[in-house]
Amino acid sequence: MILRRRLRIALRNARISLGESQKDVAEALDWSPSKLLRIEAGSSNISTVDLRSLLAHYNITSSERVEELVTMARFARRQLFNSYSDVLKTQYFTYLQYETAATVIRSFQPLLIPGPLQTREYAESILKLAHRPFDTEEVIDRRLQARMERQEVLLKDDGPELFFILDEAALSRHIGGKDVMLRQLEHLLIFDGKPEVHIQVLPFGRGEHSGLFGSFIVLEFPAPEDEPIAFLEGHLDDVILREDPEDVALYMEKFWSLEGLASPAGETSTAVLATMDRIRRS
Template structure:
């Protein structure tokens, strides 16, 4: 049996620590006071934002009255295994919230998502990434831009091999119509998307404009499912301002899973490769979708 990823082990550990504190009838503030920690330290440990040292974990378990040797050793192993989180080397360019997203993404067995702003990061070409970051003002220095591109391309390694996650993505039609970087960038991006549409672990569907108003207008979201026993599903939400929210509460993940099924039913998904190639072929240098509408009338 393969060893669970560091992200999965940290998620398990935070769940177990919350349960142990609840069973002990203690609040976060009470525990922080007894441990002589700032309340934020315990909050971050229970949120999975930071690792907990073995010594701190032993002290916590003693405070919670956890004395069972087998349970204690299991939790200590989780602490040891969760130290090295994926993509932690990119702390200089990513927020802690997005690093948590990357941890979920790299550990999930099934990923479902709805997108209506841009192509999902796992599917973006390098040229598209650079154009998107430059246009949205996220790049900053050339060095930071290179780091962001490097990290996004590194994420795409989950598409390689046979043991990566299954990906189910519903894209609003605007995603494939919006010419990020112009036709010269968008055409190869759409060709890449067409290639991925025939990938054995990737399913791409497009939600046409003709659907009108729909559940996804509340914002894009990503759902993660895990093969490990006891790992709850998680959902990650992000809006255009960069604010994000993640939850593994069943009432939240359940609501978004229902929304995903509804969007998937409304979307077009049969034989998407030729559809995407036709959209790519329809792009012409120097003109956009509104060109016929905005062109000056002939005299």
């Protein structure tokens, strides 16, 4: 997905440099205006033949540059989680493609344990709670499997560096019942000391904070030309993409602000153990 993003930005910039509108280009190539609109929006792949025609129209004739963009287009069509595209929302599927290309992921969660840190039974409880009336057991099971495979991708040895901030409410709410929640909290303890995973807890005692309005994730990529992206999460794996640099900067600043309010990562195990003790005594 990051390659598709890079390609569409390059094509849009080439058109703008030529001083042409999408309608002008579509008419010149005998395309429908919606075809070019989808390509530049990243909602549609572009074939090698169409790409070469487009590049010729944009006067991009350097064989090296042409082959670079053609290769980019070919690899952009190769996506992880394709086998789950029929059970995942389009926005969430798009998010997963970006996520797998990120080298740094910053996530704030006010109410739930983040997906990459969830146990299978905790994740299953969430997915069953959030399902739509027409979803079958098979659909829910496949979404669960997609979530587990997502964890494998993110938590492998050469995976991205992960920063999580959890409001204390995410630790305290009994998702799936007391036993499921206790096992989930115990699972969090295994990440203590892992250099690539950083978990902080934002205590109730800090009072109101900017994260109360919802969860969000900021992705950072290795190439300098690939600007960070922010995603806002909602019900049923809804995500809203934010690419505008000013918007993304606001969420990055919000994350750093919450990071400053949260307890240090070294104190997370203590907070988790204390919560487990309260649950056992409740």
